[in-house]
Amino acid sequence: MPELTLVPQPLTRERFAPYGDVVETSGDRSNVMNDLRFERFHDLCKIDFDKGGRPCISIARCKSASALPYRIDIVERHPLGSQAFVPLTPFQMMVVVAPPLASVEASDLVAFVTNGRQGINYHRGTWHMPLIAFEEGQQFLIVDYTGDEANCDVHSLDEVVTLLEA
Amino acid sequence: MPELTLVPQPLTRERFAPYGDVVETSGDRSNVMNDLRFERFHDLCKIDFDKGGRPCISIARCKSASALPYRIDIVERHPLGSQAFVPLTPFQMMVVVAPPLASVEASDLVAFVTNGRQGINYHRGTWHMPLIAFEEGQQFLIVDYTGDEANCDVHSLDEVVTLLEA
Numbered sequence: 001m002p003e004l005t006l007v008p009q010p011l012t013r014e015r016f017a018p019y020g021d022v023v024e025t026s027g028d029r030s031n032v033m034n035d036l037r038f039e040r041f042h043d044l045c046k047i048d049f050d051k052g053g054r055p056c057i058s059i060a061r062c063k064s065a066s067a068l069p070y071r072i073d074i075v076e077r078h079p080l081g082s083q084a085f086v087p088l089t090p091f092q093m094m095v096v097v098a099p100p101l102a103s104v105e106a107s108d109l110v111a112f113v114t115n116g117r118q119g120i121n122y123h124r125g126t127w128h129m130p131l132i133a134f135e136e137g138q139q140f141l142i143v144d145y146t147g148d149e150a151n152c153d154v155h156s157l158d159e160v161v162t163l164l165e166a
Numbered sequence: 167m168p169e170l171t172l173v174p175q176p177l178t179r180e181r182f183a184p185y186g187d188v189v190e191t192s193g194d195r196s197n198v199m200n201d202l203r204f205e206r207f208h209d210l211c212k213i214d215f216d217k218g219g220r221p222c223i224s225i226a227r228c229k230s231a232s233a234l235p236y237r238i239d240i241v242e243r244h245p246l247g248s249q250a251f252v253p254l255t256p257f258q259m260m261v262v263v264a265p266p267l268a269s270v271e272a273s274d275l276v277a278f279v280t281n282g283r284q285g286i287n288y289h290r291g292t293w294h295m296p297l298i299a300f301e302e303g304q305q306f307l308i309v310d311y312t313g314d315e316a317n318c319d320v321h322s323l324d325e326v327v328t329l330l331e332a
Contacts, residue, residue: 037299057309059191066203
């Protein structure tokens with residue numbers, strides 16, 4: 001069986017556009033608030049949710065750290081809403097995604113690494129590797145959909161993919 | 167004119183309940199996800215928004231640090247939606263609030279200090295001091311309402327309030 005490897009590229013808003021949004025303090029959406037005491041980087045991603053549910057805020061805390069090289073044999077998607085992850089301390093995230101199409105193959109996957117401050121927002125239906133972190137205790141703020149209907153499709157890849165160092 | 171001072175008390179979910187939610191990793195809403203690699207603290211606050219708009223994610227960065235004692239002469243409220251602030255690095259926040267009633271006086275205000283990890287979510291209509299931070303560059307993730315209608319009422323207090331050290 002052929003071996004597929006992925007080397008993450010630095011995350012930018014442009015590169016990530018087919019998959020979702022980058023949550024970051026880039027200059028182009030800034031305005032001031034509170035008598036100039038703060039700069040507000042406004043409306044950085046698309047919160048999207050099916051009307052059968054609602055958006056919610058949660059925190060994920062890493063209990064078991066992952067390491068590179070990392071084997072990916074499944075991907076998942078959320079058909080009912082977007083899903084944002086923002087690190088609650090500065091640390092780099094690895095993100096592996098494929099476009100929000102009906103089907104996905106290992107060769108569709110691309111990998112990104114964040115700059116330590118960036119968060120990401122998967123658009124509804126974007127295929128992605130389940131969340132990993134490289135240190136126990138690292139926390140992410142999550143903004144995603146909650147409701148009564150099942151909202152996670154898991155797909156076993158046709159080939160195992162190995163995620164390498166950037 | 168009498169002088170009003172406020173000494174912040176440690177923020178807890180119970181104490182803050184009349185005003186909003188605490189966004190934190192307390193034990194009672196935890197479940198595991200992603201093959202036990204993460205603990206998820208689920209649905210920590212009420213995202214509430216008028217149907218004329220939608221919720222959005224933004225980042226606020228402190229340009230001008232405040233210091234204690236701090237004078238408060240106005241409060242504000244957002245009639246169309248909730249507003250969450252979560253620190254993007256560990257730092258303590260000071261929060262001054264009054265219940266979401268039609269009117270507010272200086273004597274209605276109470277002050278809280280976070281433990282450095284906690285975020286908060288003001289319920290729709292909760293009166294609060296405008297955001298302050300004590301170090302330039304500190305960042306908050308914001309989840310609040312965006313739309314075309316005006317969503318900030320500002321009220322000048324009948325007495326100036328001085329916020330003291332905890």
